[in-house]
Amino acid sequence: MRTLYERIGGAASITIVVDELYDRLTCDPRVSHHFDPARLTAQKAGQCAWLATAFGSPHSEPATDLRQAHRHLEISDEQVTAVLGHLEAALGVAEVDDELRRQAMSLITRLWYARVF
Amino acid sequence: MQHCVFVDGLIGRESEFAAIGSALRRADLTGVVLIGDAGVGKSHLLGATLRHADLMGFSSSAITGTRALADIPLAAFASMLPSRLAGDASDLVQIRKALQHRAGGRPIVLGIDDAHLLDDASATLAHQMAGDLTAFVVATIRSGEIPPEAVTSLLKDGLAVRIQIDAFNRVDLTSFAESTLGGSISAGIEQDLWDRTLGNPLFIRELLLQARATGALALRHDRYELVQPFASPDTLVDLIDSRLAGLSVAHHRAAALVAVGGPLEIDLLEQLVDPDALVQLEDARVLAADEVDETLMVRFVHPVYADATRRRLGRLAARQLLRELATTLAASPKRRPEDILRIATWRLDAGVEAEPALLMQAARLATGRNDHALAERLAGLAFDTEPSLRAATMIANSLVEQGRHGEAHTLLRDERINHGDASDGDRFRWAMIEASVSFWGLGSATDALRVIDDFQSEFPAATNHAVAFRGSIAAACGQPIQALAQVPVGSAAATTPLGLFTVITSLTSLGRPVLALQTVGTLPDNDRAAAGAITRVCYAFTMIDAGRVDEALALGVEGWERAVRIGDVHGRVAWSIAIGWAELNFGRRAAASRWFCDAAELARHSAASNHGVRWALGGGLLASILAGDLDAARRLRDQLDELPAHDAVMYAHMEWRGRAWLQAADEGLEFAIASLLVRIAETKARGDLAPWLFLILDVARLGRPELAVELLGDGEFDVDGALLPTIVRLLHATARRDAEDTAAASDELQLAGFRVLAAEGAAWAWAMSRENGDDARVVTMYSRRAQDMRDQIESYATPAFTGGPPEVSLSRREREIAMLVAHGHSSREVADELIIGVRTVESHLARVYAKLGVRSRVELAEVFGLAGATS
Ligand code: HEM
Ligand code: HEM
Numbered sequence: 001m002r003t004l005y006e007r008i009g010g011a012a013s014i015t016i017v018v019d020e021l022y023d024r025l026t027c028d029p030r031v032s033h034h035f036d037p038a039r040l041t042a043q044k045a046g047q048c049a050w051l052a053t054a055f056g057s058p059h060s061e062p063a064t065d066l067r068q069a070h071r072h073l074e075i076s077d078e079q080v081t082a083v084l085g086h087l088e089a090a091l092g093v094a095e096v097d098d099e100l101r102r103q104a105m106s107l108i109t110r111l112w113y114a115r116v117f
Numbered sequence: 118m119q120h121c122v123f124v125d126g127l128i129g130r131e132s133e134f135a136a137i138g139s140a141l142r143r144a145d146l147t148g149v150v151l152i153g154d155a156g157v158g159k160s161h162l163l164g165a166t167l168r169h170a171d172l173m174g175f176s177s178s179a180i181t182g183t184r185a186l187a188d189i190p191l192a193a194f195a196s197m198l199p200s201r202l203a204g205d206a207s208d209l210v211q212i213r214k215a216l217q218h219r220a221g222g223r224p225i226v227l228g229i230d231d232a233h234l235l236d237d238a239s240a241t242l243a244h245q246m247a248g249d250l251t252a253f254v255v256a257t258i259r260s261g262e263i264p265p266e267a268v269t270s271l272l273k274d275g276l277a278v279r280i281q282i283d284a285f286n287r288v289d290l291t292s293f294a295e296s297t298l299g300g301s302i303s304a305g306i307e308q309d310l311w312d313r314t315l316g317n318p319l320f321i322r323e324l325l326l327q328a329r330a331t332g333a334l335a336l337r338h339d340r341y342e343l344v345q346p347f348a349s350p351d352t353l354v355d356l357i358d359s360r361l362a363g364l365s366v367a368h369h370r371a372a373a374l375v376a377v378g379g380p381l382e383i384d385l386l387e388q389l390v391d392p393d394a395l396v397q398l399e400d401a402r403v404l405a406a407d408e409v410d411e412t413l414m415v416r417f418v419h420p421v422y423a424d425a426t427r428r429r430l431g432r433l434a435a436r437q438l439l440r441e442l443a444t445t446l447a448a449s450p451k452r453r454p455e456d457i458l459r460i461a462t463w464r465l466d467a468g469v470e471a472e473p474a475l476l477m478q479a480a481r482l483a484t485g486r487n488d489h490a491l492a493e494r495l496a497g498l499a500f501d502t503e504p505s506l507r508a509a510t511m512i513a514n515s516l517v518e519q520g521r522h523g524e525a526h527t528l529l530r531d532e533r534i535n536h537g538d539a540s541d542g543d544r545f546r547w548a549m550i551e552a553s554v555s556f557w558g559l560g561s562a563t564d565a566l567r568v569i570d571d572f573q574s575e576f577p578a579a580t581n582h583a584v585a586f587r588g589s590i591a592a593a594c595g596q597p598i599q600a601l602a603q604v605p606v607g608s609a610a611a612t613t614p615l616g617l618f619t620v621i622t623s624l625t626s627l628g629r630p631v632l633a634l635q636t637v638g639t640l641p642d643n644d645r646a647a648a649g650a651i652t653r654v655c656y657a658f659t660m661i662d663a664g665r666v667d668e669a670l671a672l673g674v675e676g677w678e679r680a681v682r683i684g685d686v687h688g689r690v691a692w693s694i695a696i697g698w699a700e701l702n703f704g705r706r707a708a709a710s711r712w713f714c715d716a717a718e719l720a721r722h723s724a725a726s727n728h729g730v731r732w733a734l735g736g737g738l739l740a741s742i743l744a745g746d747l748d749a750a751r752r753l754r755d756q757l758d759e760l761p762a763h764d765a766v767m768y769a770h771m772e773w774r775g776r777a778w779l780q781a782a783d784e785g786l787e788f789a790i791a792s793l794l795v796r797i798a799e800t801k802a803r804g805d806l807a808p809w810l811f812l813i814l815d816v817a818r819l820g821r822p823e824l825a826v827e828l829l830g831d832g833e834f835d836v837d838g839a840l841l842p843t844i845v846r847l848l849h850a851t852a853r854r855d856a857e858d859t860a861a862a863s864d865e866l867q868l869a870g871f872r873v874l875a876a877e878g879a880a881w882a883w884a885m886s887r888e889n890g891d892d893a894r895v896v897t898m899y900s901r902r903a904q905d906m907r908d909q910i911e912s913y914a915t916p917a918f919t920g921g922p923p924e925v926s927l928s929r930r931e932r933e934i935a936m937l938v939a940h941g942h943s944s945r946e947v948a949d950e951l952i953i954g955v956r957t958v959e960s961h962l963a964r965v966y967a968k969l970g971v972r973s974r975v976e977l978a979e980v981f982g983l984a985g986a987t988s
Contacts, residue, residue, distance in 0.1 A: 010908060041937060041940075041942070054144040055144070102250075106250040107144060109223070113223070113224055114138070114224075117138045
């Protein structure tokens with residue numbers, strides 16, 4: 001079976017998703033204060049790499065550890081919902097169809113909660 | 118979770134629990150399967166996992182497989198629906214909805230306890246929900262049980278990993294015991310516990326709690342000590358006795374009958390014990406009944422109880438019970454033909470003589486059920502009373518099936534055998550087994566041919582099968598021309614099972630897979646005969662050579678599942694090898710490795726014959742080395758070195774090639790080429806063309822395309838199908854450095870399902886076009902193609918890949934910079950972003966350009982598929 005990565009449209013789509021996601025995150029007062037503007041580009045690159053790996057890109061590097069990446073942050077439930085919502089919207093902007101979007105969100109939500117399992 | 122009887126917490130199961138957590142964090146998995154013996158605590162671990170998941174923000178749901186509901190579609194999920202099952206496809210949708218509704222956006226963990234008892238529809242639904250990421254599945258399976266295919270395929274598809282739950286070791290046992298009691302225990306108790314329970318958590322717990330309740334275990338100075346010995350030499354006897362306490366002699370008798378006889382028909386039992394006693398035992402949760410093939414069968418609720426009851430039963434009492442069972446069943450009006458097997462076995466165990474005819478009949482039934490050890494025993498007893506050739510042949514067959522070829526070989530020459538009253542059929546079977554043992558079992562074509570010669574000189578009439586046998590040996594030894602001379606297409610011998618095998622194998626090795634498939638047409642669907650079943654495997658191998666990899670995969674999985682279902686170990690192993698070979702070419706080397714390993718392990722444990730072990734290990738070797746896993750490859754090569762030789766080489770090219778690739782890594786290219794050249798000469802001399810071509814292909818893949826073309830020679834050779842001619846084309850195109858033709862060949866390979874080779878071809882085409890100084894746009898096009906094709910396969914460590922694409926050759930920093938530049942950032946911006954100097958950025962960038970063969974930022978963006986980003 002083809003990986004989510006392929007079905008979503010590979011690196012090109014992921015770049016679109018991440019650009020859109022960060023545009024949204026930096027405008028949303030619920031979460032924007034977490035994101036340091038000086039480091040946005042690097043974070044976006046990291047985010048691209050992480051998503052590519054999570055979706056099963058065949059030659060990705062070992063992924064960033066989610067728990068490690070957020071260790072220093074105080075994140076509320078509301079903020080998690082907000083970020084997940086933006087991600088879902090961003091997938092929509094990249095024209096990922098409904099079923100794929102559901103699968104992608106289901107996977108990412110699981111990985112998010114599993115980080116501290 | 119019906120037999121979840123343990124205390125809370127995870128004492129002694131920390132590492133297994135951690136393994137579940139790691140799986141949950143792996144994006145490529147959507148489940149785990151916990152496998153272990155009865156009473157080992159799988160359900161408990163599952164329960165603890167689900168509780169913890171709920172705490173951590175997941176939404177957990179649990180279903181349980183039960184014997185009683187195993188035949189009712191979706192029964193396991195029924196409780197999740199507000200209304201009753203509709204019995205149609207809408208149920209699937211409703212169940213899914215119910216789960217998702219309940220989760221309300223939280224990730225779902227679906228627990229399946231006793232998944233081996235799940236009904237097929239529930240198993241399929243669970244598999245689907247794991248596959249489309251709806252739920253993460255945590256399933257438990259009892260060791261040795263065969264779960265529904267959908268559950269097995271979670272593992273086979275790589276969606277889930279298995280986590281073995283073993284009995285506790287000494288250290289875990291102590292902490293488990295202490296947490297059960299809530300206090301520490303003395304070393305003496307620990308030893309005693311170990312001796313009695315061997316670490317089975319259920320045993321431990323029941324033993325401890327009972328001992329504490331009876332006062333045998335007392336708390337003294339903060340530590341539990343044994344004030345009386347644990348009640349009896351066998352804990353579980355006590356356990357059962359305590360369950361049975363207050364019940365009558367009739368109850369004991371009923372339990373004992375089930376213990377010695379295995380699950381028993383209710384009719385049979387009711388003739389021997391008071392039906393009320395059975396009802397009471399069911400109430401006491403000692404016995405349970407479920408429907409099997411429309412008959413109500415009575416068994417213990419837990420296998421542990423059967424074991425314990427058997428152990429407490431005296432030898433004489435057991436014999437007496439068996440005798441009663443045998444007599445009653447034999448006299449039963451409802452007796453079915455297959456009951457002969459149980460009657461004979463019970464009589465034997467009861468020490469009652471049985472006549473040879475009955476024993477032989479039972480032995481045949483046992484063979485039909487793939488219980489070869491039992492067949493050996495039954496036929497052995499028949500032989501002792503009457504050493505007929507037929508009995509000897511039956512024993513030999515059972516021995517062969519158990520991989521004990523040496524013993525079979527000796528037995529077939531036993532002087533006691535009475536050849537006198539053997540029929541021609543008996544003699545024929547005897548000779549065929551002898552020949553099969555010599556060749557397939559012991560690996561000697563010469564010995565096998567001698568047996569056939571002797572037989573033929575005695576029975577010149579019965580030759581078709583013998584002729585086919587000779588042909589099959591030549592075919593398996595990679596001598597297609599000789600084989601077909603003996604078994605010409607269309608001859609009578611060619612229609613026998615081994616004749617079919619000969620024809621398909623020979624035409625395939627001649628490089629004519631399409632002709633082979635046409636010639637045999639559709640295969641007879643014959644499960645029972647080894648030769649018939651194995652020919653289907655060969656058929657799948659032929660499809661692969663014909664460039665129909667996806668079809669071969671489908672056929673393979675179907676065949677494998679069937680082999681598993683009917684307990685055909687040989688078929689299962691052979692299918693695994695075929696599937697592994699297909700997957701390896703298809704670009705899923707991890708799955709390929711799993712199939713090969715599975716095959717090798719099973720083959721080693723099931724039979725001493727090493728042709729299958731060799732091919733499985735050879736495939737594993739090739740898969741490991743192509744994955745760049747040198748350690749695994751070396752290990753497999755060493756294992757291969759230890760195997761005795763075998764004349765059958767039909768799938769040995771994987772081993773030869775794997776060895777050569779490993780040599781290239783360990784000793785240098787020249788050594789690898791030299792070994793390949795030896796095999797190339799051998800295969801050519803035999804006319805074994807398909808392997809010959811694969812070997813030559815590897816000469817090119819390893820970096821010597823010109824030599825490869827030289828080896829092909831000028832002579833025309835006739836190969837057919839979507840694969841072999843394309844390989845020839847690819848070889849010529851690469852040697853000419855013709856990017857366009859190489860790419861065209863690669864496209865065809867892609868269609869043939871040889872996606873790894875296709876991706877390598879695409880990578881070559883890209884490299885050539887770069888070297889040839891093609892226009893940047895052309896290079897870019899090739900680069901996109903190469904990367905697209907690579908994206909479709911797992912990573913393979915062959916020179917075509919390790920030399921080219923950016924994913925491999927760019928360092929982390931280089932890629933970071935390339936990515937930023939491709940996104941349209943100036944060097945200055947990149948430098949600021951990464952807090953490094955502009956000159957450092959520029960020098961990294963220069964290296965990136967050189968590696969990717971691009972000359973500008975625009976081209977760089979194109980390589981990353983970001984055309985337009987820089988404007
Ligand atoms: C829901 C799923 C989430 C995923 C998959 C995710 C993924 C990631 C990844 C992969 C990184 C590392 C990027 C890099 O390599 O630099 C990251 C960083 C970060 N995430 Fe998340 N994240 C998630 C939720 C959240 C939430 C809810 C917040 C809080 C509002 C958050 C805030 C951040 C911040 C501030 C960083 C930058 C940390 C730093 O570099 O100092 N993330 N995230
Ligand atoms: C692709 C893989 C395999 C092929 C094509 C193959 C082919 C064959 C064939 C054609 C026979 C003779 C059948 C007959 O006489 O009826 C045979 C026999 C046998 N094979 Fe395999 N085999 C394969 C794998 C294996 C494996 C992995 C094992 C592992 C144990 C194995 C063990 C045996 C044994 C024990 C026999 C002897 C049976 C007898 O003497 O009747 N084979 N095999």
